[in-house]
Amino acid sequence: LVQLVESGGGSIQAGGSLRLSCVVSTYTYNECMGWFRQAPGKERERVATFRSARYITYSDSVKGRFTISYDNAKNTLYLQMNSLKPEDTGMYYCAANRRASFGFCLPDVYDYIDWGQGTQVTVSS
Numbered sequence: 001l002v003q004l005v006e007s008g009g010g011s012i013q014a015g016g017s018l019r020l021s022c023v024v025s026t027y028t029y030n031e032c033m034g035w036f037r038q039a040p041g042k043e044r045e046r047v048a049t050f051r052s053a054r055y056i057t058y059s060d061s062v063k064g065r066f067t068i069s070y071d072n073a074k075n076t077l078y079l080q081m082n083s084l085k086p087e088d089t090g091m092y093y094c095a096a097n098r099r100a101s102f103g104f105c106l107p108d109v110y111d112y113i114d115w116g117q118g119t120q121v122t123v124s125s
Helices: none
Strands: 004-007 010-013 018-024 033-038 045-052 055-058 066-071 076-081 090-096 119-124
Touching: 004 090, 018 033, 018 090, 018 119, 033 066, 033 076, 045 066, 045 076, 055 066, 076 090
Parallel strands: 010 119
Antiparallel strands: 004 018, 018 076, 033 045, 033 090, 045 055, 066 076, 090 119
16 A cells, blocks of 8 residues: 655745655655645646656746655655745645656646645645
């Protein structure tokens, strides 16, 4: 059973920073991992994906503000979030697709098999 456990969410004022962490119990080499978020009443959307340092994607809304990274030694996926905006508010989930491959990861939530329980991020203006 693959487990993903997120942490690091919280309430913060606009312009602040947070770092989310996701500990992955089992890592499949060259699989896709990603951060997704879901605001109330909206569909879950891709924030950033990671296969390796070479294959990283970001949604246009977070590009230049968020940074995704993975620490192999700690089996932990990170999302550094700077210059936070109220529209960044939502439940943030990490996910993995358990498929070893190459190239950029798909942004589609249905491509991911394993999900964490989520961590709430609330940004006030």
